[in-house]
Amino acid sequence: MGMSNSLMHILAGYASIVDSYLWERIRGDPGYIYKAATHLLRAGGKRVRPAVTLATASMLGGPTAASVAVPLAGAVEAIHNFSLIHDDIMDRDDYRRGVPTVHRVWGEPAAILAGDLLFAYAFMMVGDSRARGLRRAEEAYGVLAEASVKLSEGQAYDMMYEETWDVGVGDYLNMVYLKTGALIEASAKLGALAAGADSSVVSAMGEYGRMVGISFQIRDDILGVYGDPEKTGKPVYNDLRRGKKTILLIYTVEKTGRERVEKLLAEERYEELASLIRETGALGYAEDLARRYMERAIAILDGLDDIKDEGARGFLRSLARFVVEREK
Amino acid sequence: MGMSNSLMHILAGYASIVDSYLWERIRGDPGYIYKAATHLLRAGGKRVRPAVTLATASMLGGPTAASVAVPLAGAVEAIHNFSLIHDDIMDRDDYRRGVPTVHRVWGEPAAILAGDLLFAYAFMMVGDSRARGLRRAEEAYGVLAEASVKLSEGQAYDMMYEETWDVGVGDYLNMVYLKTGALIEASAKLGALAAGADSSVVSAMGEYGRMVGISFQIRDDILGVYGDPEKTGKPVYNDLRRGKKTILLIYTVEKTGRERVEKLLAEERYEELASLIRETGALGYAEDLARRYMERAIAILDGLDDIKDEGARGFLRSLARFVVEREK
Known part of the structure; x- marks a missing residue:
């Protein structure tokens, strides 16, 4: 409990650093499209991805690297928010972070465009990091582009899987890596690049991010069925209602x-389905899987040498744990 | 007539170079999203933007530079197609390049995603150019990102102006620069970067692109009212029906x-409106304006020294002329 409070405190600190940068950076005309683009950012969010970037940079390179990493942290949050805006349109979601989604407030055309704008800004931000001293900007651009391709592919699989039952655990894990893991992988790699880390360390941190990302999504699936809507900000049984092929459903069907x-599902007996998911052992299976990814993430951190900021490493460890224990 | 035929011939040559690259590059899973993303590319298009990139690279740096520029040419075409896919959703257009638009075939969610995928690929392509020897990849990424921001801002103004009559010629020209000029500006700059040109030459070529882009859009506005739907592939009086604030309408209202x-407009008397636009001199004004931008573009080309490929310069001159004379 105490650890979790301290984690939330550090997370809030990282969030305020990246938010200051984002508010300053994402400005322009016409005003309505900028308001739409920053709507979800203003509504909150945990800022897990930028925290991974900043903490990784600090852990491997100290405060100078963390400062270079701020625009990169902004870039991953911009990409994340762009994908939320577009996913909400595709999934016809009305609420996110406790507020109406962008397309609900500004309409679909403006929401599509607001997402595009954020996407473009993410790449502008790499240029800002370069101006702050990032030496490997070309690699950083490449990392961001690759994650963006994967993000789209992951969402494409997610939508495709809504229409079929022919989805195994392997398909699921690939989809989740693309949809959620790839951007957290990029977040960690960008932090390592800001610190000028060796490419083996960049790769290792990429794997940390991948593991955290996959366990994050598994936890999301669990919260989608068993989470408290008051805490998650999403309607109860949202994923079940939409036929999302979550790990819980895939395992239960098996x-x-x-x-x-x-x-x-057809008879909308969601509570009974939630009980069935528990009875088949799917819930336990998913919790176990998430925990194993989390442990792998922590093992990667433990294996790193030449740490400049032990506090940041401690934060990244706690974050990996938080991700699989969180209630929202 | 002969010149125009030869121009189309060279344009087709550039198109085939960039298309080979694009077909090879934009591949992946799941298949449906890649099919959706490449749908409009496969349907044709003039490939004006990649031709500007390739010809500029060749003009300033010869064949080696042109080869380095191929992925950059692919990138601007990818950005262009991404924006077409999303604009078609926003504008509720059913046909483009003579085929049903992406959202008509695959639905809106997949179309949004297909656009996002292309957008991400554009940035991957800069990495390909780097692998072929591009030295100033960081600048190239920056140029592409800035153009993408402007593209979104331009579309945001365009949509905003549909709802108001409070739009002057200055507002229009700013909107058109953002929506069309900025990407052709980027196309020319990227070609110059591939050739390793001085930054003054990169800027000059940017202005060439800007001028060509603005005159291109003015011509588009004219074709939107007076063009032959058989040639343009767009429904007759499309712009009028939608209340687009084209230069013709703005001038006529003034x-x-x-x-x-x-x-x-309210009584759908489009033919009479087309006559009125002629009578007020709006058509002549727009044609004149487009011509002046075209002449400025050509003057920039004439002022360049140290040309490696005079044929490419001749092509860029003809292209500037073609843009304001084209029937489709």
Whole structure:
């Protein structure tokens, strides 16, 4: 509990650094499109991705590296928010972070455009980092571009899987890596690049991010069924209602066959389905899987030498734990 | 006539170079999203932007520079197509390049995502150019990012202006620069960067692109009212029907007051409105304006020293002329 409070405190500190940068940076005309683009940013969010970037930079390079990394942290948050805005349109979600989604407030055309604008800004931000002394800007641009491609591919799989039951755990993990893991992987790599780390360390931190990202998404799936809507800010049984192929559903279908699950979904008997997911062991399986990814992430951190900021490493450890224990 | 045929021939040559690269590069899974992303590319298009990149590189740096520039040419075409896919959703257009638009075939969610995917690929392509020897990749990324921001801002103004009559010629020219000029500006700059040109030459070529872009859009506005739908591939009076604030309409309203124009629009008397636009001199004004931008573009080319490929300069001159004379 105390650890979690201290984690939230540090997370808030990182958030305020990246937010100051973002508020200053994302400005322009016409005003309405900038308001739409920053709507979800203003509504809150945990800023997990920028925190990974900043903490990684600090851990490997100290305060100078962290300062170079601020625009990169802004870039990953911009990409994340761009994808939220577009995903909300695609998924027809009305609420996010406790506020109406961008397309609900400004309409779909402006929401599409607001996402595009943020996407473009993310790449402008790499240029800012370069101006602050980033030596490997070319690599940073490449990392961001690759993560963006994967993000789109992951969302494409996610949408495709809504229409089929022919999805195994392997398909799921690939989808989740693309949709969530790749951007957190990029967040960590960018922090390492800001610190001028060796490419082996950049790769290792990429794997840390990947592991955190996948366990993050598994936890998201769990919260999507068992989370408190008051805390998550999302409607109860949202994922079930939409036929999202979460790890819980995939595992349950493997155990019981699809007929039983399909029947409960068709008849909107979500509470019974939630119980069934528990009974088949799917919930335990998912929790276990998330924990294993978390442990792997922590092992990577433990294996690093030449640490400039032990506090930052401690934060990244706690963050990996938080991700699989969080209630929102 | 002969010149125009030869121009189309050279344009087709550039198109085939960039297309080979694009077909090879934009591949992946899941298949449907890649099909959606490349749908409009496969449907044709003039490839004006990549031709500007390739010809500029060749003009200033010869064949080696042109080879380095191929992925950059791909990048501007990818950005262009991304914006077409998203604009078509926003504008609710059903046809483009003579085929149904992406959202008509795959639905809006997949179309949004297909655009995002292309956008991300554009930045991957700068990395390809770097692998082919581009020295100033960081600048190239920056140029592409800045153009992308402007593209979104321009579209935001365009949408905003659909709802108001309070738009002057200055507002229009700013909007058109952002929406069309900025990407052609970037296309020319990227070609100059591939050739390793001095920054003064990069700027000069940027201005060439800006001038060509603005005159291109003015011509587009003219074709939107007076063009042959068989040639343009767009429904007749499309812009009028949607209340687009084209240079023709802005000028006509300045001459006749908005009541008369609004009445004709409300009563869908488009043919009469087209006559009115001619009578007020708006058509002549727009044609004149486009021509002046074109002449400025050509003057910039004439002022360049140290040309490695006179044929490419001749092509860029003809292209500037073609843009204001084209029928599609």
